[in-house]
Every structure is written in C-alpha cells, then in structure tokens.
Amino acid sequence: DTGVSQDPRHKITKRGQNVTFRCDPISEHNRLYWYRQTLGQGPEFLTYFQNEAQLEKSRLLSDRFSAERPKGSFSTLEIQRTEQGDSAMYLCASSYQETQYFGPGTRLLVL
Amino acid sequence: AQSVSQHNHHVILSEAASLELGCNYSYGGTVNLFWYVQYPGQHLQLLLKYFSGDPLVKGIKGFEAEFIKSKFSFNLRKPSVQWSDTAEYFCAVNENFNKFYFGSGTKLNVKP
Numbered sequence: 001d002t003g004v005s006q007d008p009r010h011k012i013t014k015r016g017q018n019v020t021f022r023c024d025p026i027s028e029h030n031r032l033y034w035y036r037q038t039l040g041q042g043p044e045f046l047t048y049f050q051n052e053a054q055l056e057k058s059r060l061l062s063d064r065f066s067a068e069r070p071k072g073s074f075s076t077l078e079i080q081r082t083e084q085g086d087s088a089m090y091l092c093a094s095s096y097q098e099t100q101y102f103g104p105g106t107r108l109l110v111l
Numbered sequence: 112a113q114s115v116s117q118h119n120h121h122v123i124l125s126e127a128a129s130l131e132l133g134c135n136y137s138y139g140g141t142v143n144l145f146w147y148v149q150y151p152g153q154h155l156q157l158l159l160k161y162f163s164g165d166p167l168v169k170g171i172k173g174f175e176a177e178f179i180k181s182k183f184s185f186n187l188r189k190p191s192v193q194w195s196d197t198a199e200y201f202c203a204v205n206e207n208f209n210k211f212y213f214g215s216g217t218k219l220n221v222k223p
Contacts (some may be wrong), residue, residue: 018169033211035213040117040120040215040216041215041216042117042203042213042214042216043155043211043213044189044204044213045210045211045212048209048210054212055209056209058210091154091155093155098143098160098162098205099160100157100211101156101157102147102154102155102156103154104154105154108216
C-alpha cells in the first residue's frame with residue numbers, strides 16, 4: 001500500500017491553457033474523490049466516483065472541468081481554458097468504506 | 112446543503128495546555144463526523160471519526176471528540192498538547208459516505 005499519489009505535484013500554466021491532473025488511488029479502493037482547496041479554506045468537494053461511475057458532481061465543477069475514471073482505477077481531472085480563479089490545490093482521496101485517504105495534492109497556479 | 116463551521120481559525124497554546132476546537136454543522140439528520148489533521152508539509156490524515164454509538168470517540172495521539180446531537184457539534188479535545196501537535200485541523204461531515212463537507216480549518220500553533 002503506497003498511498004494515494006497525484007501527478008504533477010505542481011503546475012504553472014497560462015490563462016486559457018488546458019491542464020490535466022492524475023490521481024492514483026490506493027489499490028482496491030472503489031471510491032475516489034476530487035476536492036479543491038484554496039488558501040484559508042478547507043477542501044471543497046468537486047466530484048466522486050464509485051468504481052468507474054461518476055456519481056455526483058458539485059456545482060463548483062463548471063463545464064470547463066471534467067473528470068474521468070475509465071477503468072475504475074486511476075482518475076484524471078481536466079480543466080479547459082484555465083482562469084486565474086482556478087489557482088488552487090487540487091486534492092484527490094480514495095476510500096474503500098468510510099475513511100478517506102488523501103493524496104499530496106496538485107498545486108495549480110494560473111498566470 | 113450541509114455547512115461546517117470552525118470558529119477558531121488560529122489557536123496558540125503552550126505545551127501541556129488543554130485544547131478544545133469547536134466544530135458545528137448544519138444538517139439535522141443522520142451524519143458521520145470526522146476530524147482530519149494536516150501536519151506541516153504533509154497531507155491530510157484521519158484523526159478520528161464518529162458514526163454511531165458512544166458519542167465520545169477517541170482517536171490517535173491522545174485526541175478525542177464528543178458528538179452532541181442537540182448542539183450539532185463535534186468538538187475536538189486533547190488534555191495536554193505537545194509541540195508536535197502543531198498542525199491544521201479540519202472538521203468534516205458526511206451524510207451517506209458520499210459527499211463530504213469540510214470546515215475552513217483551525218491552525219494550531221503549540222509553543223515549546
């Protein structure tokens with residue numbers, strides 16, 4: 001069990017560019033969550049998957065955001081046409097039952 | 112939608128002092144409650160959780176929390192803090208093990 005991993009750990013991009021983040025959950029964890037965290041705030045729920053099915057999406061997840069978990073293992077979060085307001089830490093967590101295990105996050109800076 | 116309030120944003124204590132961090136949530140139904148901790152440079156990790164049963168739950172490192180349903184509260188406590196408890200603490204609430212709601216966090220600074 002190597003824990004939840006996220007890649008990249010840091011991303012700097014220019015406004016208008018697309019970015020994609022990857023999350024590898026703990027193996028055999030069937031649930032996977034994405035959160036966004038900005039300075040001084042707790043994690044805000046974005047979306048979650050049970051296996052490959054995306055079961056809920058927050059209204060924070062605008063049309064520019066899309067997440068996939070094609071084989072029920074790793075997941076990707078894509079942000080299209082990034083805006084400066086997208087700058088944040090993007091966290092991934094996985095769980096088998098009720099306890100979430102968090103990854104280190106991907107820090108995004110949009111210039 | 113659920114909301115979670117942590118009223119203490121920044122707490123400074125000396126070693127051996129007692130700690131109590133407040134957490135209140137808005138949903139009146141059945142909830143699952145969690146406290147997470149984030150040590151400097153590390154990622155969020157579970158401190159303790161409550162689903163049902165004894166409202167006083169014990170977690171790692173001597174922390175405990177008490178669920179008071181009538182007050183919609185789940186306060187975190189530790190009788191005697193250590194310098195190594197310096198971290199940010201987040202309260203979280205979940206209704207069906209689906210969507211989790213987090214508070215804004217409390218930064219604890221323990222002076223040696």
